[in-house]
Structures are given as C-alpha cells and as structure tokens.
Amino acid sequence: MTTVFEHEQAYLKQTYQQLLHKQTQLQAQQTATQTKALAAKSNLGSDITLNFDTDIKTMETLADIESRNREIDTYNFDRDIAATTLAQLKLLLEQPYFAKVQLQFAPTEAPENFYIGTVGMTDENKAQMIIDWRSPIAETYYNQANGPTTYHVGQRVVATDLKLRRQFEIHGDHLLAYFDTTIALEDPLLQASLSKHQTDQMQSITATIQKEQNTIIRYPDVPVLLVNGIAGSGKTSVMMQRIAYLLYQKRTELTPDAIYLLTPNPLFQHYISTVLPDLGESNPINLTWVQFVDQLALPTEQFTPEPTTRQQLEQMATDLVDLDLQAADFQPVMVARNTLLSADALAKINTQFTHLPLGTKRMTAVQAAVNQALQRELNRLAQTETVQDELLALDQTEQKKYFHHLIDPETNRAKRQLALHYLRIKYTDTISAVANYSWLNLTHISVRLTGTGKVTRLQWLYLRIILTGYGNSKAKFVMIDEVQDYSEAQLMILNQFFKKAHFMLLGDENQAIEPGKATFKQIEVLFNTNNKKTTTCHLLTSYRSTPEITALFSRLAIGDAPVKANSVQTAGVMPSIEVVSAKDNYGHALKKHIAKLTTATGLTAIIAANTEQLAWLDQQLATTPHQVITQKSHLPSHGTILLTLALAKGLEFNSVIIPDQKQALYPDTPLARHRLYTAISRATHHVSILADQTLTPLLNLKGAF
Numbered sequence: 113m114t115t116v117f118e119h120e121q122a123y124l125k126q127t128y129q130q131l132l133h134k135q136t137q138l139q140a141q142q143t144a145t146q147t148k149a150l151a152a153k154s155n156l157g158s159d160i161t162l163n164f165d166t167d168i169k170t171m172e173t174l175a176d177i178e179s180r181n182r183e184i185d186t187y188n189f190d191r192d193i194a195a196t197t198l199a200q201l202k203l204l205l206e207q208p209y210f211a212k213v214q215l216q217f218a219p220t221e222a223p224e225n226f227y228i229g230t231v232g233m234t235d236e237n238k239a240q241m242i243i244d245w246r247s248p249i250a251e252t253y254y255n256q257a258n259g260p261t262t263y264h265v266g267q268r269v270v271a272t273d274l275k276l277r278r279q280f281e282i283h284g285d286h287l288l289a290y291f292d293t294t295i296a297l298e299d300p301l302l303q304a305s306l307s308k309h310q311t312d313q314m315q316s317i318t319a320t321i322q323k324e325q326n327t328i329i330r331y332p333d334v335p336v337l338l339v340n341g342i343a344g345s346g347k348t349s350v351m352m353q354r355i356a357y358l359l360y361q362k363r364t365e366l367t368p369d370a371i372y373l374l375t376p377n378p379l380f381q382h383y384i385s386t387v388l389p390d391l392g393e394s395n396p397i398n399l400t401w402v403q404f405v406d407q408l409a410l411p412t413e414q415f416t417p418e419p420t421t422r423q424q425l426e427q428m429a430t431d432l433v434d435l436d437l438q439a440a441d442f443q444p445v446m447v448a449r450n451t452l453l454s455a456d457a458l459a460k461i462n463t464q465f466t467h468l469p470l471g472t473k474r475m476t477a478v479q480a481a482v483n484q485a486l487q488r489e490l491n492r493l494a495q496t497e498t499v500q501d502e503l504l505a506l507d508q509t510e511q512k513k514y515f516h517h518l519i520d521p522e523t524n525r526a527k528r529q530l531a532l533h534y535l536r537i538k539y540t541d542t543i544s545a546v547a548n549y550s551w552l553n554l555t556h557i558s559v560r561l562t563g564t565g566k567v568t569r570l571q572w573l574y575l576r577i578i579l580t581g582y583g584n585s586k587a588k589f590v591m592i593d594e595v596q597d598y599s600e601a602q603l604m605i606l607n608q609f610f611k612k613a614h615f616m617l618l619g620d621e622n623q624a625i626e627p628g629k630a631t632f633k634q635i636e637v638l639f640n641t642n643n644k645k646t647t648t649c650h651l652l653t654s655y656r657s658t659p660e661i662t663a664l665f666s667r668l669a670i671g672d673a674p675v676k677a678n679s680v681q682t683a684g685v686m687p688s689i690e691v692v693s694a695k696d697n698y699g700h701a702l703k704k705h706i707a708k709l710t711t712a713t714g715l716t717a718i719i720a721a722n723t724e725q726l727a728w729l730d731q732q733l734a735t736t737p738h739q740v741i742t743q744k745s746h747l748p749s750h751g752t753i754l755l756t757l758a759l760a761k762g763l764e765f766n767s768v769i770i771p772d773q774k775q776a777l778y779p780d781t782p783l784a785r786h787r788l789y790t791a792i793s794r795a796t797h798h799v800s801i802l803a804d805q806t807l808t809p810l811l812n813l814k815g816a817f
C-alpha cells in the first residue's frame with residue numbers, strides 16, 4: 113500500500129512532467145511565431161510599393177502598411193501570451209504548488225482536490241492543474257478552518273466542506289515534507305518559513321498568509337483602506353500580496369502602471385523590488401515622497417523650507433474663493449517671440465467667467481478661451497507666405513520628421529493644411545504650456561493668498577491642484593507604506609492629486625520617528641472626504657521578532673489602546689541591555705557585542721540614532737569590518753552594517769545593536785520612545801542595547817526581565 117507521502121510524491125512528479133511538457137511545447141510554438149513574424153517584417157519592405165506621390169497614393173500606401181502591421185501585431189500578441197505563460201511555468205517549475213485543499217460541495221459528491229500554487233496553470237486539455245492562490249477557491253486554504261466553510265465568488269458566497277488542508281515543502285519535483293494542518297498556531301510551514309534567516313530582499317508570504325492578513329489582502333475594493341499594525345505584523349508583505357491580488361482580480365482593467373506605491377527610501381524600494389516579480393507580476397510605480405515631488409518638476413522658486421500645515425492649505429482653499437485675479441496673476445502667452453495674449457488680455461478673459469467660482473471650473477473655461485485664441489493664431493500663421501515658404505524649404509529629413517513622408521502639396525488648401533500641421537508640431541511646447549496653465553502666475557497668486565510674502569513648496573503645489581485640477585487621474589490605486597511618516601499636508605496633497613484612486617494606507621503610529629506627522633485619527637478624518645469613508649483594519653501579531661523582542665518593543669508602545677502584541681516566533685534569547693561604566697571603554701564594549709552577534713548568515717545592524725552618531729560610530733569601528741549603508745546602497749546578505757534609524761525603517765535584521773551613546777539620544781519623550789520602539793523592532797532574533805554610563809529612562813522597565 114502506498115503511503116500518503118509516496119502518493120503525493122508521485123502526483124508531484126506527474127504534475128512536474130506536465131509542466132515540463134507544456135514548457136517544451138510553448139517554446140517550440142514561440143520559435144515558430146517568431147519566424148513567421150520576422151518573415152512578415154522583412155516582406156513588409158519588398159511586398160509593398162511605397163508611393164507618396166499624391167494624397168490618394170499616400171493613403172493607399174499607409175493602408176497597406178497598416179494591414180501588414182496588424183498581421184505583425186497578431187504575431188507579437190501570440191508571442192507575448194506565450195512569454196507570460198513561459199514565465200509562469202518557470203516559477204512553477206521551482207515549486208509547482210505549496211498546498212492542497214480537499215473540498216466536498218455536496219454530501220453525495222466525492223471530495224475534490226485543488227492544488228494551490230503561486231500562479232494557476234491548466235493542462236493540455238485546458239483542465240485546471242494548479243489553481244492560483246488568488247482564485248476564489250484558494251480562500252478556503254487561508255480561512256484556516258477545517259469543516260464547513262465558505263468562499264466568495266464576486267458577491268456570491270459558496271458553501272463547501274473543507275475535508276483536508278495540506279501544506280507542502282517542495283523543491284522542483286522533490287517533495288520534502290507535507291503537513292496536514294488544522295489551526296493557525298500549529299502552522300508548521302509558517303514556523304519553517306520564520307525560522308529561515310532573513311535575506312537581503314523581502315520574500316513573498318503566499319504560502320503562509322495568516323487569516324487576519326488574508327482578510328486585508330482580499331478586502332473588497334473600498335475607497336480608503338487603513339491598516340494599523342504593530343511592527344513586524346506583515347503590513348508591507350500584505351500590501352505587496354494585495355497588489356498581486358488586485359492585479360489578478362481586476363486583470364482585464366488594471367495594469368501595474370495604474371498603481372502607485374509610496375515607500376520610505378530607495379534602499380527600501382530595492383528591498384521589496386523582487387516580491388511581485390516572484391509572484392509573476394510586474395512592479396507598480398514605486399516612488400518615495402521626494403521622487404514624487406521631483407517628477408512634478410515644480411519651478412525652481414525660492415520656496416521657504418518651513419513645514420506646511422493642514423490648516424495653511426485649508427486656509428488657502430478658503431481664501432481662494434474670494435480672490436479677485438489681477439493682471440499680475442497671469443503670464444503672457446507667446447507665439448514665435450510675439451505676445452499672443454498679454455497678462456492684461458488674460459485678466460480680461462478671466463472677467464468673462466467670474467460667474468464661476470475661482471477654481472478648476474473657472475480655469476478650465478479660461479483655458480478653453482486661451483486655447484481658441486492660440487488655434488486661431490496658428491490658423492492665421494499657416495496662411496502667411498513666410499510660413500508656407502518655410503514649409504516648402506524643408507529638406508527631406510525635416511519633411512520626414514514633421515510628416516513621416518515627403519510632401520508635395522498641389523493645392524493651396526493642401527499647402528495650408530500641411531502648414532498648420534507643421535506649426536502644431538513646431539509649437540508643441542507652447543500648446544502644451546497653454547494646456548498646463550503656464551499662463552497662470554501661481555507664485556504670485558500663492559504669495560497673495562498666504563499674505564506673508566513666503567510660500568512653501570506644498571502650498572504652491574496645493575494651489576496648482578485646487579486651481580487647475582492638476583493631478584493624476586489615471587492612477588487607480590495608491591498604496592502608502594509607513595503612512596505614519598507623512599504630515600497631514602502631504603497626505604492632503606496625495607489625496608487630491610490622485611483624486612480618482614483608491615487608497616491603501618499602512619502604518620504604525622508607534623513608528624512615527626519625526627515630529628509633525630499625522631496621527632491615525634487625523635488620517636481617517638482627512639481621507640473621509642468627498643463621500644469617501646476610511647475602513648480601518650488591525651494587525652496585532654508580530655511575525656518578525658521573537659516573543660522576547662516583541663515584549664520589549666511593545667512595552668514602549670503608546671496609543672489610545674494598549675498594544676496587545678504577540679509573536680508567533682518560537683522562544684529566543686532575552687535582549688541584552690548593558691550599561692558601560694565610565695572606567696570601561698565604550699568602543700571596546702561595542703566591538704565585543706559586534707563580534708558576538710556577527711554570524712556567517714544574516715545581517716547584524718548597528719542602528720545609529722542620527723547622522724552625527726553614525727559618523728562617530730564609524731570612527732569608533734575603524735578597525736572592525738562593517739559597511740556604512742546609505743540611501744543608494746543595497747543590503748548585503750550577511751556581515752555587519754551601520755545605518756541611521758531613518759534608513760532602517762521598514763527593514764529587518766537578524767541582530768540589532770542600539771548604541772545609546774550618552775543617553776541623551778533616547779530621552780523620555782514620546783518621539784524618542786517611538787524611535788527606540790522602531791529600532792528594537794527591526795530585529796528578528798537578537799537585540800543588544802549598549803548605553804554609555806546611563807541607561808535611557810525609557811528602558812527602566814522594572815520587573816520586565
């Protein structure tokens with residue numbers, strides 16, 4: 113009689129062979145398509161007679177080219193589909209699936225097996241061989257409850273009976289182990305995954321997503337989803353899995369370029385960059401706040417560096433309604449070095465629309481009038497002898513540049529049309545400047561509105577948004593990780609800039625390490641605008657840190673509700689807290705800790721409170737091997753690194769050393785408490801806190817250890 117293990121191993125081998133077979137077939141098919149596409153491309157030149165002598169001939173030639181291009185497009189489409197499937201097969205050949213559920217849909221029916229993998233795959237007969245972890249049926253695996261259960265197919269709830277929930281450890285076609293599981297805390301695959309050493313890049317959590325995390329990943333599409341979770345509870349992981357889930361669920365309408373991801377810094381961007389490709393999906397647009405603002409190419413005005421408050425932006429919006437635009441609030445529109453519309457003329461156009469409130473509606477109306485004037489001017493210029501002579505004097509290269517073919521206008525009308533086309537290209541910059549409201553002097557308006565002679569970058573940007581409707585209306589989702597690091601003003605801007613997008617905001621108030629950032633209450637109020645409602649979810653289990661480390665950082669947590677943090681990691685070692693006395697050498701003690709914690713695998717991070725402390729530590733460690741990590745670095749896979757707390761945000765390390773040099777770095781203030789909480793919670797297994805003579809009062813945890 114075959115054992116369960118033998119049976120599963122045989123099934124795995126069979127599935128693996130099917131995957132290999134499919135791969136071979138697709139590769140052959142792809143080569144054939146490529147050959148056909150190449151033949152069609154090379155025939156394009158020889159089969160088609162290029163004739164641009166007259167308008168009619170030109171149209172016929174273009175139609176011919178168009179039909180050939182369509183043929184090539186079809187080949188390209190087939191090739192792209194095959195390439196996607198081949199990429200999915202590559203993923204599956206590493207691990208065909210990680211779990212199986214056995215479901216019985218009716219007492220009279222036999223239970224059915226469903227094998228769950230990173231992506232779904234059908235066999236030669238189009239029968240489902242592996243189901244995607246994001247498919248409705250896979251929900252039964254993540255619900256983590258054997259017996260009668262349900263899953264969702266759109267709005268429909270399907271009832272079923274989960275007879276078996278089996279997890280696999282698989283490498284290629286080798287079954288290493290299998291576990292039949294019933295409840296979350298006994299999840300052996302989770303324990304196996306957590307006990308592995310952390311790598312320099314974040315890993316996906318597909319096989320071990322926990323129930324509370326699954327609820328968020330599969331949460332219905334709501335306008336604003338706020339995830340409030342303790343350190344290491346999987347917020348970033350959940351965010352990445354939800355992106356993959358949304359891309360699967362909305363695959364006919366959502367592409368990665370309609371998803372924006374706001375992350376703390378470039379080091380973190382690199383850290384998470386392989387998660388989605390490992391799930392068979394492309395990365396969305398990933399920006400830090402600084403990159404977001406930079407790509408908006410704001411003018412290089414002298415903005416005041418003072419922080420911007422929500423109240424200032426709100427006041428600006430209120431005052432704008434009553435503002436009477438003057439000539440100085442406009443900038444002339446120039447065409448061919450001549451003034452088409454002076455500032456006075458623009459102010460006059462504005463007065464025609466004062467029945468509309470000052471804001472996007474009024475500015476759209478003014479813009480339409482400005483655009484009409486511009487088009488009239490281009491029409492007029494197209495009829496002038498100067499422009500027509502300029503047109504006829506274009507050499508062959510220039511003609512191809514402007515028209516993609518050579519021109520030979522036979523009638524005046526044809527000449528005029530070609531001249532207009534030529535002018536529209538020649539003055540593209542002017543046309544787009546008009547479309548981008550360059551005729552508004554936003555700096556002048558913002559200075560008038562603030563009334564202080566000073567304007568911040570955010571005030572300027574906000575004015576542009578509320579006055580001209582500036583923003584990105586193509587983005588469908590905006591995910592903001594570490595949302596506690598954003599001020600109310602920044603969030604107001606993001607909310608208005610991405611006005612059509614749905615938001616997912618993830619953070620931990622206890623990790624707000626800079627002053628002046630938005631609280632979760634403020635975030636909720638701020639996003640509860642325009643009939644939007646914020647839905648809040650909580651994550652209270654730490655997957656990163658051992659119970660001992662989780663206990664230490666959760667004691668530092670402050671908030672409305674006490675943090676009921678727990679850890680699913682197996683027990684580890686107690687954090688070490690050492691106070692180096694005046695007669696001992698602090699640098700020497702530090703090196704001793706580094707030597708103890710640096711292992712062949714995993715990273716040891718020395719987290720400096722700020723750049724000054726980092727420079728000091730770097731000097732102290734001149735003879736100890738370590739790497740200073742900057743924004744542009746990539747994390748090494750092992751060894752000792754030195755980095756600031758700001759850069760360590762969102763990352764994790766096997767061991768963390770927190771040098772509390774001179775104790776003043778972590779005084780008893782809420783902000784210092786957040787900073788220490790954040791630093792400690794970066795550790796998975798070991799924490800060493802090393803104080804110079806006096807221990808921070810924050811760690812005066814009587815009876816804690």
Ligand SMILES: Nc1ncnc2c1ncn2[C@@H]1O[C@H](COP(=O)(O)OP(=O)(O)OP(=O)(O)O)[C@@H](O)[C@H]1O
Binds near residue numbers: 305316322623764
């Ligand atoms: N369900 C899970 N299965 C396996 N590992 C998990 C799971 N959830 C989280 N982890 C692991 O726990 C660690 C912390 O996850 P993550 O960085 O996503 O948490 P976070 O809440 O964003 O952390 P922080 O806010 O402290 O930066 C990661 O190593 C992640 O892989």
